[in-house]
Amino acid sequence: MTETRRDPGNAMDRLIRGAAAAGLAGAAACGAAAVTVPEAFFPAYLVALLFWTGISAGSLAVLMLHLLVGGTWGLLVRRPQEAAAGALPILALFFLPLLGGLETLYPWSRPEVVGGDELVRHRTPYLNAPFFVARAGTYFGVWAVLAIALRRGSLALDRTPDPAAARRLRFLSGPGLIAYGLAVTFMAVDWVMSLEAHWFSTIFGMIFMAGQGLSGLCAGVLAAALLARREPMAGALTPGRLNDLGNLVLTFVLLWAYTSFAQYLIIWSGNLPEEIDWYLHRSAPGWRAFAAVLATVHFAAPFFLLLSKRVKRSRRAMMILAGGLLGARLGDLFWQVIPSAGAAGPHLAWTLPAALVGIGGFWLAAATALLRRAPLLPVHAPGTERLFASEEGAHG
């Protein structure tokens, strides 16, 4: 008993130390990159920041979704998702280096662009550095407050069963999801859409919401599947519940594909000069091939795989699929940022890994530390009584 208890703790300790060390090395490489090749570093750093923020904020969204709708599937990913969302304050710190690259990244922060472009000048009341930073602070503030409040309430519920406390968590999640949606929409406009001087798309925030939800869900599935090598997760992560999680992953894959294609179809049909820019920046042969690969790994392949019950009910298959989709998420963010930032140079081959590890190392260390500090499955949350009931009636 003590042996099995101590073992995963040790593994987590090693993971925390290893991730923090990797983070330090990555951060050092980032520092070097920021000084030597800023034009290849800051776009890569933005991609990495969006990737890890997407997992954390997406986890927060799926967490609130589950608190509202219930079902045992969410209890399996709750602790990993609470831990991922708990890393949001650290990501807020990692936003700060971006301030050094505003002029490299955003046309609206370059005086020579603003001076010579009427449209950009009219946008300066919204798109200016101080307001940009204040808004970013607001997004992180909204997410972090929600993440901390939900985790506190959830951990308090582990100590004493209290239906009123469980209801309060649900009550927070409704308005919380609305606040989350607004924050993501504005974030997508600020950080990514404004990389282009003129371009706009009204579905843009929704694409990021679908992507973040997918990121958060896949990270949760991956963590739960890894933890299922031992009890208690091994007994709780039944094929039936994996099947439920697989169906939810499929839903987010479809939502992402639907919104992404809708944006393309509408802009392609309109073919208007102020809208079509974004796709023209992505129409070089290399980017076309990239889009085809992205459509395959982010939509077609997971779509057909997730139609199969055999895949959805296999822990191994779902682990590989969730990992692959996280890779596809990175590909999507690369596709969103790099062509607009105009920096697809050879230096990306090292600045992107450096940024991913620099932020991700500390992110993983923080999330694992949070995961360690709480039971791997909620104790008294609504629905927990069904976790180890027989498979019969365990659905939903």
Added chain:
Amino acid sequence: MTGRGGLFGVLAEFERKEDLLAAARKVHAEGYRKVEAYAPFPVEGLAEALGMDRTRLPWVVLAGGLTGAAGGFFMQVFASAVDDPLNIGGRPTASWPAFVVIAFELAILFGGLSALLGMLALNGLPQPYHPVFNVPRFALASQDRFFLSVEADDPRFDPDRTRTLLAELRPVGIYDVER
């Protein structure tokens, strides 16, 4: 109770769904395959107990959906690129993005229809006559009783031995079903 003559099978009546589930498992384990269960509400695990967990319906639906998508797509290609080439804003006549929406809708339509028709075909429906209704007690299958029938076509079927097997499974009644 005048059927068309001959024995269709044996029907056992149960009071509780647990007894039905146990009986289904036992009969399946004994090697019987032409077995059908009747209950007034869906009983989770019953299909699995009878070895019916695999159905070909998803493949029928997938085939229907793909047919719809391909049909919708090529119908548009034919209409606006082959039969009557239509220049819209200087785009190529066979512009795939514009065709995706209709292809998608037809995939849903054909998928839905093949789900309905495939389900009916695989279930052997509509079926205006079924021998189990020759047992008057069977009317309770839509109220509060659970039934399990073993059909005489089953290679393992033997009127006496099958009856003996069912009698061991705590039924409240066993009936011969006339054809």
